[in-house]
Amino acid sequence: MKEKEKGRRDFMGMALGACAAVGGVGALYAAKRTWDPLPSVKAAGFTTIDLSAAQENVLNVEKWRGKPIFVLKKSADMKADERDIVIGSDRFHVSIGLCTHLGCIPAYEKEQHKFKCACHGGEFDASGHQIFGPPPSPLEIPPFKIDGTKLVLGETGPEYQKMLDAGLTV
Amino acid sequence: MAHFEKAKNLNEWLDQRLAVNTLKRVLNTEYWIPKDINFLWAMGMVLAATFGMLVLSGIFLLMYYKPDTNLAFDSVNYTIMSEVGYGWLWRHIHGVGASIVFLIIYIHMFTGIYYGSYKRGRELIWLSGMALFVAFSAEAFSGYMLPWGQMSYWAGMVITNLFSGGSLEAYGLVEWIRGDYVPGDAFLTRFFMLHVLLLPLVIIGLIVLHFGTLRIPHVNNQEGAEIDFKEAADLWKSGKKKESKVIPFSPVFLSKDVFVMGVYFILFFYLVFYNFNFAMDPVNFDPADGLKTPAHIYPEWYFLWSYEILRPFGKDAGLIAFGIAQAALFFLPFIDRSPNVAPAHKRGLFQVWFWVLLIDMIALTALGKLPPTDATFALLGKISAWTFLALGPILVIITMFEKKIEKGA
Ligand code: FES
Numbered sequence: 001m002k003e004k005e006k007g008r009r010d011f012m013g014m015a016l017g018a019c020a021a022v023g024g025v026g027a028l029y030a031a032k033r034t035w036d037p038l039p040s041v042k043a044a045g046f047t048t049i050d051l052s053a054a055q056e057n058v059l060n061v062e063k064w065r066g067k068p069i070f071v072l073k074k075s076a077d078m079k080a081d082e083r084d085i086v087i088g089s090d091r092f093h094v095s096i097g098l099c100t101h102l103g104c105i106p107a108y109e110k111e112q113h114k115f116k117c118a119c120h121g122g123e124f125d126a127s128g129h130q131i132f133g134p135p136p137s138p139l140e141i142p143p144f145k146i147d148g149t150k151l152v153l154g155e156t157g158p159e160y161q162k163m164l165d166a167g168l169t170v
Numbered sequence: 171m172a173h174f175e176k177a178k179n180l181n182e183w184l185d186q187r188l189a190v191n192t193l194k195r196v197l198n199t200e201y202w203i204p205k206d207i208n209f210l211w212a213m214g215m216v217l218a219a220t221f222g223m224l225v226l227s228g229i230f231l232l233m234y235y236k237p238d239t240n241l242a243f244d245s246v247n248y249t250i251m252s253e254v255g256y257g258w259l260w261r262h263i264h265g266v267g268a269s270i271v272f273l274i275i276y277i278h279m280f281t282g283i284y285y286g287s288y289k290r291g292r293e294l295i296w297l298s299g300m301a302l303f304v305a306f307s308a309e310a311f312s313g314y315m316l317p318w319g320q321m322s323y324w325a326g327m328v329i330t331n332l333f334s335g336g337s338l339e340a341y342g343l344v345e346w347i348r349g350d351y352v353p354g355d356a357f358l359t360r361f362f363m364l365h366v367l368l369l370p371l372v373i374i375g376l377i378v379l380h381f382g383t384l385r386i387p388h389v390n391n392q393e394g395a396e397i398d399f400k401e402a403a404d405l406w407k408s409g410k411k412k413e414s415k416v417i418p419f420s421p422v423f424l425s426k427d428v429f430v431m432g433v434y435f436i437l438f439f440y441l442v443f444y445n446f447n448f449a450m451d452p453v454n455f456d457p458a459d460g461l462k463t464p465a466h467i468y469p470e471w472y473f474l475w476s477y478e479i480l481r482p483f484g485k486d487a488g489l490i491a492f493g494i495a496q497a498a499l500f501f502l503p504f505i506d507r508s509p510n511v512a513p514a515h516k517r518g519l520f521q522v523w524f525w526v527l528l529i530d531m532i533a534l535t536a537l538g539k540l541p542p543t544d545a546t547f548a549l550l551g552k553i554s555a556w557t558f559l560a561l562g563p564i565l566v567i568i569t570m571f572e573k574k575i576e577k578g579a
């Protein structure tokens with residue numbers, strides 16, 4: 001009799017444990033999804049930039065997904081780079097303007113053709129490669145699609161896919 | 171059903187239903203405190219009182235604050251500061267309180283380290299205290315976001331970027347924490363929730379736990395003497411108050427606590443009325459702008475030492491050093507291997523270690539405030555950071571060889 005009762009209690013304990021585990025996992029999943037970016041936030045994640053009016057060696061800062069986007073038309077004396085976006089005969093450096101160290105916005109120094117991050121002294125060249133200080137990787141290139149002289153940010157075009165495959169950006 | 175007598179007064183009525191007399195005895199009149207403790211031991215009550223001020227002023231601010239990226243800045247800097255009657259008072263109390271509470275926490279912590287109050291039998295007091303420190307840090311950070319000024323925005327950006335885990339590039343995690351690609355509305359509202367509900371609940375729970383951990387091992391004393399609390403309490407109760415080594419918490423020790431709190435609140439309100447600016451970063455009076463970084467991003471003074479440990483290293487090494495610095499103090503009871511519960515000035519090398527730790531943390535704090543451009547200061551920062559990291563292993567070694575102190579009574 002006693003043994004039997006113990007067996008019953010064990011069973012109830014296990015049943016309770018199983019229910020609690022299923023409920024707990026479900027609740028955790030719901031909580032996780034609640035903190036995901038909202039669909040409206042995600043849908044607003046596309047921006048079109050017209051590159052035809054850009055001037056050489058003048059940094060334009062656009063906004064995409066709340067982040068600053070650097071658009072720099074390279075002049076002839078600036079080194080070509082595999083990360084350049086080529087439209088006709090023009091070469092552009094386009095990147096997310098947040099330092100890859102901790103996310104400050106670097107400033108562009110026109111004469112020296114480089115980006116300087118004031119936060120911890122990091123520096124990038126005009127192609128976005130880190131050349132000094134703590135930044136561990138080059139400035140990131142946002143997903144883009146070329147559409148005539150326009151650039152659609154947030155969409156993955158073949159040129160961007162190529163850069164991704166070559167490991168030029170993350 | 172239990173047996174109830176007709177009560178003669180309210181106290182008796184409550185006692186029958188809530189055992190209030192027992193509670194009073196256990197928590198107050200027969201909760202024994204060593205006689206031999208100085209004003210530094212009053213910091214616990216000072217902290218509790220400051221937390222009370224923060225909750226109270228926070229409730230008033232909550233009534234006018236708007237957790238919306240378009241409205242937040244003005245609701246604080248215009249509505250609360252110039253429209254709401256005495257709104258400035260609550261804001262200054264809240265701002266000064268949030269800053270000063272960390273000063274008191276650090277004093278409280280270093281008192282514990284100096285007198286060895288984290289050792290054998292009191293580990294849980296230390297651990298729950300450190301958990302409180304972490305909870306207060308999260309509370310302070312989430313509150314710092316709410317006015318949605320430039321420093322709020324960029325502090326939010328930089329701190330959440332830490333979660334990308336260096337070369338792990340965990341941007342999914344960062345975006346999940348923010349609920350957006352950059353700090354935005356979702357970010358503000360969830361930090362608002364954390365600041366006004368979840369974290370205060372956690373803090374209150376931890377305070378109860380922290381007090382609870384104190385009840386059985388009892389509070390340490392200036393000499394680290396082992397007191398037979400039962401014997402000493404019996405002496406006190408039998409009227410031999412002079413001979414007894416202990417006093418009851420209430421009303422005897424509490425009167426000392428209250429005196430220290432009185433002095434403290436004079437200073438506190440002097441700051442609130444005449445010197446509140448030290449707790450208000452000027453950069454945070456510019457509205458948040460995602461396209462413009464302030465020239466120099468730094469946290470509030472109480473986070474500077476750990477921020478400075480992050481800075482001199484590369485991204486990954488910096489993160490690891492930062493992580494170690496955050497967790498290191500938790501392990502204090504387990505890396506201090508000495509058999510002595512005694513004040514630092516009686517423990518030889520440990521005293522040197524203590525002052526090096528204190529001075530190193532002050533140095534890190536000062537250096538963390540300086541812009542990163544000067545090479546000498548950068549070098550000093552590096553040395554201080556390495557010193558901090560080395561102090562842990564050094565403590566293990568010096569306390570391993572520490573001799574047992576023979577205690578005269
Ligand atoms: S954020 Fe740019 S160097 Fe640290």
